Amino acid sequence: MSKEVIVSIFYIILSACIIYPPVEFVSAGFTIPCVFSRVLGSEDEDFVSYHIKRVIVTLGVYSVLPLGYIIALFASEYFQDVSSLIIDGSLFWRIFFTTSLALPILALYQIRKWIIDDFKYHPIAINLSKFCNNNNRDWKRVASDISTEFRRIDKICVRTNSLIKVIATENWILKVTPFTILIAHQSDASLIVQKADTHQISLETTNETQYLNIAVKSGRQNVESFIIRINATDFKDLEDRIARDITIPPNVKFHKTVVEQFVDVFKETIKSNPRYENREELDQCIGCMQATPNIKLQKLCGDDSGRSDSCMTCYCKPMWCVNCMAKWFASRQESDQQNTWLSSKCTCPMCRSKFCILDVSFLDNVDVEE
Ligand SMILES: [Zn+2]
Ligand SMILES: [Zn+2]
Ligand SMILES: [Zn+2]
DSSP, rough: OOHHHHHHHHHHHHHHHHHHHOOHHTTTTSHHHTHHHHHHHHTTTHHHHHHHHHHHHHHHHHHHHHHHHHHHHHTTTSSSSSHHHSSSSSSHHHHHHHHHHHHEEEHHHHHHHHHHHHTTTTHHHHHHHHOOGOOOOOHHHHHHHHHHHSSSSOOEESSSSSEEEEEEEEEEEEEEETEEEEEEEEEEEEEEEEEEEEEEEEEEEOEEEOOOOOOOOSSSSSOOEEEEEEEEEHHHHHHOOOOSOEEEOTOOOOOOOHHHHHHHHHHHTTHHHHHHOOOOOOOOOTTTTSSSSOEEOOOOOOOOOOOSSSOOOOOOOSSOOHHHHHHHHHHHHHTTTTGTTTTTTOOOTTOOOEEEEGGEEEEEOOOOOO
């Protein structure tokens, strides 16, 4: 392979990694915000100003990437000098060279436009100004409100990928993208789950991750709606942080957490265990204080080895509903070994006698199809 092909491949990969940093680059601190951290300052101290500068730096860096390629080709001696490129080079190279010079100039022109008038025409400032009261155009007040809320520890910060993150503070929902921040104020925003899609994380495990696309629509004029994409496991945190309900339309099959999935498997498995004939008067389930107890622990598994970990007879009367017992069971297992949960043991929450999944019986009056 000739030298310029190697240089080209290397440069294309490098550029791709600068524009869309893979995990390795992120953890090595080789991203635009990390490399320029001194210029940008601290995101925690002044959130809005940090991102205004980050957008400017990002545009600057992107705009010099093609020129960097030309320089790399000079360095690899593919072009001996500028005249060999301009005079002897093909039309492609002449256009590429001109573009690579024009892009930084255009970027500088754009950046100058953003900077004048105290960043008033910067895309982030324009988005912020839509939230100014009484049409006073003082976007900096909104900026300082957001920065103050961002400094608090009760915010939610979810990374969608290496370029996009979603932040929910007490009053704001923010989507940080490479070139702007999309903003909604919680007081007039409506959130609707649009789509839920499931992905297998790796080929070795059967673990699946589900992602939710949530449309954030602002009731304010001129504020564009946007879509945030989060992992289903972050949904609960987001829901708790946001003052408004997140609408989940019935056609969206909402993903369950690992524990909720386990509850389903638990129920399905104990359906085939023998029933327990109950004669006792039953109170409410001790776990949720809502459901009527519908299961009983009784030793049925035939584990008579007498070892310290063998199952024991539980004499407690039915006090738990199946959902609470399944969650209790899950809570007693190693969280990272989900494939062994079902075959593991647990202790009765009341008398602490050991039991396994075979020792959990539905009461005889329970309709398991419900
Ligand atoms: Zn319960
Ligand atoms: Zn017991
Ligand atoms: Zn057992």
